[in-house]
Amino acid sequence: MDFIPYGKQFIDEADFKAVAEALASPLITTGPIAKEFEKRLCEYTGAKYSIVVSNGTAALHLASIALLSADDKVLTTPNSFLATSNAILYANAKPIFVDIEENGNINLDLCEEAIKKDPTIKAIYAVAFSGNPVDQKKLKHIRDTYNVKILEDCAHAIGSEYDGIKAGSCVNSDCTIFSFHPVKHMTTGEGGAITTNNKDIYEKIMLLRNHGMERKHDIAPWYYEMTVLGFNYRITDIQCALGISQLDKLNENIVRRRILAQRYDNVFKRHEFIKPLYTYDGNSSYHLYVVKIDFNKLKVSKIGLFNKLKEYNFGVMVHYIPINKQPYYRELGYGDEDTPNMNKYYEETISLPMYYSLSDAEQDYVIKSLFEILK
Numbered sequence: 041m042d043f044i045p046y047g048k049q050f051i052d053e054a055d056f057k058a059v060a061e062a063l064a065s066p067l068i069t070t071g072p073i074a075k076e077f078e079k080r081l082c083e084y085t086g087a088k089y090s091i092v093v094s095n096g097t098a099a100l101h102l103a104s105i106a107l108l109s110a111d112d113k114v115l116t117t118p119n120s121f122l123a124t125s126n127a128i129l130y131a132n133a134k135p136i137f138v139d140i141e142e143n144g145n146i147n148l149d150l151c152e153e154a155i156k157k158d159p160t161i162k163a164i165y166a167v168a169f170s171g172n173p174v175d176q177k178k179l180k181h182i183r184d185t186y187n188v189k190i191l192e193d194c195a196h197a198i199g200s201e202y203d204g205i206k207a208g209s210c211v212n213s214d215c216t217i218f219s220f221h222p223v224k225h226m227t228t229g230e231g232g233a234i235t236t237n238n239k240d241i242y243e244k245i246m247l248l249r250n251h252g253m254e255r256k257h258d259i260a261p262w263y264y265e266m267t268v269l270g271f272n273y274r275i276t277d278i279q280c281a282l283g284i285s286q287l288d289k290l291n292e293n294i295v296r297r298r299i300l301a302q303r304y305d306n307v308f309k310r311h312e313f314i315k316p317l318y319t320y321d322g323n324s325s326y327h328l329y330v331v332k333i334d335f336n337k338l339k340v341s342k343i344g345l346f347n348k349l350k351e352y353n354f355g356v357m358v359h360y361i362p363i364n365k366q367p368y369y370r371e372l373g374y375g376d377e378d379t380p381n382m383n384k385y386y387e388e389t390i391s392l393p394m395y396y397s398l399s400d401a402e403q404d405y406v407i408k409s410l411f412e413i414l415k
């Protein structure tokens with residue numbers, strides 16, 4: 041059996057064909073295919089506007105410049121990839137780490153308490169962890185009641201929904217970001233997108249994606265003007281061709297992931313030492329499948345488990361190390377927040393293999409081996 045990683049991309053003939061066609065066209069950087077990809081993302085998510093960019097971190101950076109001002113306080117989760125809170129720092133704003141719920145998502149009740157205590161808090165950056173949408177009712181309540189901006193990091197969650205609210209529709213948020221890194225459930229190699237229903241945010245981000253420059257052909261054919269300090273966060277039409285082709289099979293991909301999640305759940309839900317992070321939820325896009333393991337009751341430690349896996353030819357991963365405890369963040373004074381759930385979560389959890397092409401037989405092998413190692 042080939043090595044089974046914790047996640048990987050799925051590329052088929054249609055993807056090869058789409059990329060080859062794009063490569064043969066006269067424009068290969070951001071052009072008509074990028075426009076088409078943006079249109080398709082709007083149709084898929086239900087958002088009014090979308091902007092495709094070079095990666096998910098660039099999406100977070102541009103959204104942060106559009107939403108935040110220097111020194112703004114922003115509530116965010118320690119349970120994410122570094123980029124979520126780094127983007128707050130890029131905008132010279134101040135992340136505040138809030139503890140998580142049982143399911144790995146930011147605790148929105150704690151967010152509300154924090155905002156009540158400190159009305160100068162300006163925004164919440166919420167991550168739909170593992171593809172499980174954040175509670176949209178609570179998000180709506182917070183947005184209706186307090187003057188805070190909401191960004192949804194849906195890098196794990198394209199295709200998920202909550203009471204019919206699609207990830208990226210921005211029904212209860214100002215912006216959503218996506219990542220199309222190969223480990224996510226649709227890919228452009230590297231890539232990302234922002235969706236919004238706000239025209240001002242859309243126009244600002246479009247400008248920032250391309251150096252803050254605007255062509256003014258009415259003045260002269262060569263003339264352009266720079267009005268804000270922007271970046272080169274463009275994505276190529278070659279990548280966007282892959283993106284469109286991947287979007288075509290996204291639903292099928294998620295259906296398979298949900299089946300795999302149910303198969304895992306059926307084994308773990310009554311188990312003593314290994315438990316699913318949350319019981320099967322047909323709304324999750326299952327970018328990740330996370331289990332909690334009570335290592336205190338076992339002879340094997342988390343490191344012991346990772347070392348032992350080399351003999352078994354499959355991979356697991358940890359999502360995530362608490363961001364606030366990173367040396368860089370410690371240097372800024374973070375790390376000792378009161379986040380008991382996050383600390384316990386980090387001790388207990390691992391992500392098991394989860395991807396479209398994972399076969400039943402491979403999954404059964406992973407489950408059998410895991411029990412063997414932890415016995």
Ligand SMILES: *Cc1c(COP(=O)(O)O)cnc(C)c1O
Pocket residue numbers: 095096097098120121123124167193195196219220221231232
């Ligand atoms: C992957 C990821 C990002 C960053 O996306 P890139 O495309 O790798 O820059 C941001 N947030 C979360 C939650 C992610 O998983």
